Structure formats: structure tokens, C-alpha cells
Amino acid sequence: MARVILEQVSKRFGDVKAVDSLNLDIRDKEFVTLVGPSGCGKTTTLRLIAGLEKVTDGAIYFDDQVVSHLPANHRDIAMVFQSYALYPHMKVYDNISFALRMMKIPRDEIDRRVQWAATMLGIDPLLERKPRELSGGQRQRVALGRAIVREPACFLLDEPLSNLDAKLRVTMRAELKRLHHDIGRTFIYVTHDQAEALTMSDRIAIMNYGQLQQYGTPDEVYNQPANIFVAGFIGSPAMNFIDGELIREDGRLRFQRGAERYPIPEQWAQRLDQQKLQGAVTLGARPEAIGISYDGDAGLQGTVYVEEPLGSDIFLTVDVEDVKVIVRTNPEFHTTIGDAVKLHLNPQKIYFFDTKSGQAIR
Amino acid sequence: MSATTPSMRASSKGPLLQRLPIPWKQVFIYIAAIFTFIYLVGPFSWIVISSFMTREEAMSMPPHWLPEEPTLINYQAYYNPDVINSMLEERRLTVGAVVGEVPLALRNSIVVAFSVAFLNIVIGSLSAYPFARTRFRGRTTLLVFYLLTRMVPALALILPVYLVLRRIGALNQVWGLILMYLTFTLPYTVWILKNYFQTIPRDLEDAARVDRCNWLQAMIRVILPVALPGIVAVGIFSFMASWGEFFYAMILTQTPQARTMPVLVAFLSNELGTEYGFLTSAAVLAVIPPLVLALFFQRMIISGIGAGAVKG
Numbered sequence: 001m002a003r004v005i006l007e008q009v010s011k012r013f014g015d016v017k018a019v020d021s022l023n024l025d026i027r028d029k030e031f032v033t034l035v036g037p038s039g040c041g042k043t044t045t046l047r048l049i050a051g052l053e054k055v056t057d058g059a060i061y062f063d064d065q066v067v068s069h070l071p072a073n074h075r076d077i078a079m080v081f082q083s084y085a086l087y088p089h090m091k092v093y094d095n096i097s098f099a100l101r102m103m104k105i106p107r108d109e110i111d112r113r114v115q116w117a118a119t120m121l122g123i124d125p126l127l128e129r130k131p132r133e134l135s136g137g138q139r140q141r142v143a144l145g146r147a148i149v150r151e152p153a154c155f156l157l158d159e160p161l162s163n164l165d166a167k168l169r170v171t172m173r174a175e176l177k178r179l180h181h182d183i184g185r186t187f188i189y190v191t192h193d194q195a196e197a198l199t200m201s202d203r204i205a206i207m208n209y210g211q212l213q214q215y216g217t218p219d220e221v222y223n224q225p226a227n228i229f230v231a232g233f234i235g236s237p238a239m240n241f242i243d244g245e246l247i248r249e250d251g252r253l254r255f256q257r258g259a260e261r262y263p264i265p266e267q268w269a270q271r272l273d274q275q276k277l278q279g280a281v282t283l284g285a286r287p288e289a290i291g292i293s294y295d296g297d298a299g300l301q302g303t304v305y306v307e308e309p310l311g312s313d314i315f316l317t318v319d320v321e322d323v324k325v326i327v328r329t330n331p332e333f334h335t336t337i338g339d340a341v342k343l344h345l346n347p348q349k350i351y352f353f354d355t356k357s358g359q360a361i362r
Numbered sequence: 363m364s365a366t367t368p369s370m371r372a373s374s375k376g377p378l379l380q381r382l383p384i385p386w387k388q389v390f391i392y393i394a395a396i397f398t399f400i401y402l403v404g405p406f407s408w409i410v411i412s413s414f415m416t417r418e419e420a421m422s423m424p425p426h427w428l429p430e431e432p433t434l435i436n437y438q439a440y441y442n443p444d445v446i447n448s449m450l451e452e453r454r455l456t457v458g459a460v461v462g463e464v465p466l467a468l469r470n471s472i473v474v475a476f477s478v479a480f481l482n483i484v485i486g487s488l489s490a491y492p493f494a495r496t497r498f499r500g501r502t503t504l505l506v507f508y509l510l511t512r513m514v515p516a517l518a519l520i521l522p523v524y525l526v527l528r529r530i531g532a533l534n535q536v537w538g539l540i541l542m543y544l545t546f547t548l549p550y551t552v553w554i555l556k557n558y559f560q561t562i563p564r565d566l567e568d569a570a571r572v573d574r575c576n577w578l579q580a581m582i583r584v585i586l587p588v589a590l591p592g593i594v595a596v597g598i599f600s601f602m603a604s605w606g607e608f609f610y611a612m613i614l615t616q617t618p619q620a621r622t623m624p625v626l627v628a629f630l631s632n633e634l635g636t637e638y639g640f641l642t643s644a645a646v647l648a649v650i651p652p653l654v655l656a657l658f659f660q661r662m663i664i665s666g667i668g669a670g671a672v673k674g
Contacts (some may be wrong), residue, residue, distance in 0.1 A: 082565075102574035
């Protein structure tokens with residue numbers, strides 16, 4: 001059982017700052033995902049928690065004990081690696097029981113735990129095989145088995161699903177979530193896949209350039225993104241961004257883009273007024289927050305660039321003054337490339353960001 | 363079903379054999395392979411064959427390619443004193459003295475070669491591991507320096523080495539030879555093992571660390587077993603290098619006490635004169651240990667031991 005706290009944690013590799021003053025508070029039994037693009041520092045953070053890297057600055061706590069100075073073998077953690085890192089010269093049974101043997105646990109207890117883990121993961125018929133005789137999915141389960149037999153304070157998982165095919169990945173995603181529920185331990189999970197982060201986590205920490213961008217529940221990071229990076233990273237297809245300017249005309253705030261000026265919805269106008277904002281802003285709208293029609297007075301004028309039917313939905317890419325806007329629409333709405341359409345933004349579901357700082361305006 | 367028979371086809375387009383082009387490339391490769399085989403195996407086969415001949419037959423002209431009167435006398439002499447005692451006096455003295463030295467030289471060679479191989483594995487892996495896994499100041503310089511030491515010819519080294527070994531009492535000692543052989547096998551071992559360790563995914567070592575191993579346990583329980591093919595390779599390499607070494611062994615061992623097989627066999631060619639049977643049996647005995655070792659470890663160098671360790 002462990003609460004994991006990172007306090008102003010930094011990690012440098014020479015001149016490169018891989019993790020920059022990171023603060024995270026991960027509650028006991030919580031499933032927290034570190035997500036971000038390649039090189040954002042998420043795996044380094046996980047390795048710092050594991051004790052496989054030393055922190056340059058700051059402190060890491062397990063409950064109220066500082067563990068920053070402890071090597072990996074003295075921290076009560078288990079880790080699943082992206083490559084699985086199964087010991088190739090050992091059978092599955094020996095792979096799973098390796099840590100228990102190192103901990104000098106009695107043989108019958110080792111047997112009991114290995115059987116329990118193997119049954120739970122459905123790998124009991126594979127215990128006598130070597131890793132090279134297993135499929136990718138089976139190896140992944142063995143790697144998980146090796147972690148869960150330990151009954152550690154905290155599980156660290158480094159992109160464990162990224163080497164599986166798309167179908168198996170979705171299955172294992174659900175199984176991992178269920179596993180977390182069943183064994184009730186702290187899970188810290190690293191992925192670059194925002195869908196994995198949204199579907200599995202209690203809370204998500206979004207990182208970029210070694211810095212924490214936002215830390216919140218899936219609902220918070222999706223619906224109240226802290227900045228343009230988070231808004232663009234979470235959600236698929238990504239949020240649409242349209243750069244423009246806030247101007248005041250006839251006493252009313254308007255969003256100006258090129259020659260066009262659009263009235264700002266009432267509730268947003270009040271908020272922007274209160275903050276006395278003017279100048280360059282970026283308007284953000286998710287594909288599902290944009291309606292589309294062939295006619296109507298209001299709305300952004302655009303032409304259909306491409307249509308991507310998905311069965312249940314259609315993603316339409318619409319060219320609006322050189323900006324490609326993706327709209328999610330129902331399958332009944334038929335268009336052809338080049339059609340002139342009007343886009344209607346749902347005022348409840350649009351966002352404004354300060355173009356310069358990238359921060360969300362709330 | 364086709365109605366065409368082979369004879370019909372042959373009659374319409376000429377005999378079947380005439381239409382097949384001669385595979386000149388393959389013919390050439392086979393001829394080259396046969397010549398290479400004779401070139402490489404011929405001298406060794408001749409030694410083995412001669413060791414089963416009597417002195418008279420071994421010296422006969424034209425030479426016999428197969429012994430007409432095969433005999434084990436050249437081998438029996440090593441354990442059966444009657445063989446020597448039944449010889450005429452002059453011959454008995456020469457052969458008896460020389461044959462008496464062979465077991466000791468064989469033992470010395472085995473002790474030296476196995477010790478050098480073992481120490482190469484232990485010292486080499488412990489030295490190569492940090493080179494493979496850590497970055498420290500002077501790392502590359504040190505690695506290059508190790509190799510540079512091998513660029514100095516043995517002839518230039520022998521005098522200072524001789525003086526140093528004499529000073530520390532290592533002349534005419536088996537351990538002196540071991541010490542000397544380590545100096546020229548270890549640099550290669552460190553290089554080979556460093557490169558081998560670098561091919562082992564770092565995740566394996568990290569997994570072992572997370573699984574409660576300290577670095578030494580991680581190395582012994584995970585890294586070394588995975589690196590077994592590389593370790594066997596350096597073991598065999600250093601064994602062979604020590605087993606066949608002649609120059610240092612000749613200079614540094616003046617007495618039978620520490621003399622190894624290559625030196626003894628060279629002496630035999632002088633001392634035994636026309637005793638080709640005994641000369642070749644000693645040579646065969648000198649070849650058996652490395653041959654057995656190579657055959658034994660060939661099974662252990664299992665390709666793809668690393669397969670399945672990581673994704674793929």
C-alpha cells in the first residue's frame with residue numbers, strides 16, 4: 001500500500017533537463033497515467049520512481065518515507081517493461097518466481113503465489129515454457145505475472161501494451177483495469193496513447209518537455225484542458241484550433257479572423273470582458289462541438305475538404321480560410337468534396353486560449 | 363493427363379542429357395572446397411596416421427598413406443614401461459627420457475590454458491561490464507589503450523617481461539606463464555565481452571534490479587547466463603591462445619617443471635630425430651584437449667539464447 005509523492009523532482013542528463021520540477025501526489029490504490037509525446041519525460045519519471053535513475057533535485061516519498069536515495073532493489077515496487085524484459089534463460093515459472101526467490105520466500109509460498117498469478121492471467125499451461133516459445137500477448141501476461149506475484153506497494157507499467165496488436169491492446173486494456181480493481185494497489189502507468197490514459201486512469205498527468213502540463217481526472221483533462229497542449233493532446237481526433245483576435249465592435253466583443261468577424265457567445269463575452277482580454281486568442285472546439293449545415297446566416301463559412309466515414313460517425317474535414325477543421329457528424333449527413341458548408345460552434349463547448357502563453361482562458 | 367512421354371520429348375528436342383548445361387560455378391566451388399579441405403586437413407591427418415605406424419613404416423619411401431601394420435606402441439609407451447624397456451639401449455634412453463616429459467608438459471599446458479580461460483572469464487566479465495554499461499571519464503581512452511598494448515610486438519616485450527618475471531620469481535613457473543598469457547588475452551576479452559554485454563537489452567538488468575537483485579546478483583543471475591555464448595567464446599579463445607603459445611613459453615620456461623606442450627613438441631623434433639611415431643603421438647596428444655573442448659562447447663553456444671527476451 002503506498003501513496004507516492006514527487007516533490008519538485010528534476011532529472012538532468014548532461015545539459016538536457018528530462019524532468020523539470022515535477023510535483024505529483026499519487027494516492028494509495030490510485031491508477032495514475034503519465035501521458036505525453038515521445039521525449040516528454042514520462043518514462044524517466046517512472047524510472048525515477050522505480051529507483052533505476054537518481055533524481056538530480058527534489059524528493060520522492062513512498063507514504064511518508066523518503067525513497068529518493070534508495071536503489072531499485074530496496075524499494076517495494078514491481079515494474080512491467082515495454083519490452084517485457086523476460087529472462088530468456090528461465091522458464092515462465094522461474095521468471096515469475098524470480099523476485100520471490102530473491103526475497104527468500106519459502107518454496108511452498110512461492111508455488112502458491114505463482115499458481116495464483118498464473119491462474120489469474122490465464123497462463124498456467126505455459127509455466128514450463130521459455131519466453132521465446134511465447135506469443136507477444138503471452139509474454140505480456142508473463143511480465144504482468146512477474147509483477148503481481150510480488151504483491152508490491154506500487155506497480156509501475158511502462159507502455160506495456162504498445163507492442164501488442166490493436167485488438168489485443170483493447171482487450172488487455174480492460175483486463176489491466178480489472179486487475180487494478182482486483183488487487184487494489186497503486187498503479188503508475190506510462191503511455192503515449194491518450195485513449196489508454198482516458199479509459200484506464202483515475203487521474204492523468206500530462207507531460208511535455210519534462211514539465212507537468214495538467215494533472216486531473218480524465219473528465220477534467222478532457223473537458224477543462226489547462227492549455228493548448230493538453231487540449232490538443234487529449235481527444236481523438238484532436239481539438240480544432242482557430243487563431244484570431246478579440247476586438248470590440250459596437251460595444252460587443254467579436255472574434256476576428258481575416259476579414260470575417262463573428263459574435264462571441266454571451267456567456268463567453270462576459271467572462272472575457274471581466275478579464276479585460278483583448279488581442280490574439282485561439283479558439284478551440286472539439287469535433288463533436290461543431291454542427292454543420294448547408295445554409296444558415298450565422299457560422300463559419302467553409303468547403304468540404306475530405307470525408308472519412310467510420311460507420312457510426314463521419315469525420316468531415318472542412319477548409320475554413322486555410323484552417324482544416326474536423327467535424328464529427330452523423331452518417332446521414334452526406335457531402336461531396338468541395339461543397340460549401342456552414343459550421344456552427346456550440347457555445348457551451350468552445351474554449352479560448354491566450355495565443356501567446358497557450359494557457360486556457362476560464 | 364499429358365500424353366507426352368520422356369522418349370517423345372527426347373526425340374523431338376535431342377537427348378535429355380545434352381540439354382542440361384554444365385553447372386561450371388558449382389563444379390569450381392566443389393573443386394576449390396576439396397583442395398581447401400586437403401590443404402587444411404592433410405597435414406593433421408598425416409600426423410594422426412603416422413602416430414599409428416612403426417618407426418620403419420613411418421620412414422618408408424614411398425610413404426604409406428594408410429598403415430600396413432597399424433600399432434598402438436607409440437601411445438602404449440606413455441603408460442606401459444615394457445614398451446620402452448624392450449628397445450635397444452640407445453633408443454630406449456632417448457625415447458624414454460622424452461616420453462617421460464610428455465605427461466608433465468600436458469599437465470602444465472592444461473593447467474595454464476584452463477587457468478587463463480577461467481581468469482579471462484572472471485576478470486574479463488567484471489571489467490567489461492562497467493565499460494558496457496557506464497559512461498566515465500577516460501572510458502574510450504582506456505579501451506583504446508588496452509588494444510594499443512597489443513600493438514607492441516612480442517619481440518620488443520620479451521626482455522622487460524623476462525626481467526620482471528625473474529625479479530618476482532615467476533620464471534620456470536606455471537603461474538608466471540599464466541600471468542604472461544593474461545596480459546595478451548585480457549584486452550581482447552574485455553573488448554569482446556564489452557561488445558557482447560552491449561547487445562543485451564538494458565531492460566533485463568533493470569528488471570533484475572527491480573526484482574530485488576543488487577548489481578552483482580543481477581550480473582551473475584541474469585546477465586552472465588544470457589551472455590553465455592560470448593563468455594564461452596572468450597573462454598575458448600583464451601584457452602586456444604594459451605594452448606598454442608610458443609614464443610613466451612620457450613623463453614620463460616627453461617626446465618621441464620613448467621614446460622608446455624608446444625615447447626616440448628618442438629624439442630622432440632630435435633631429440634627424437636627419426637622417431638616419427640613417438641613424435642606424432644605426442645603431437646596428437648597435444649591436440650586432443652582443445653579439440654574435445656571445442657566439440658563440447660560447440661553444443662553450448664546455442665544461437666538465439668537471447669530470443670524472446672524482449673519484444674519481437
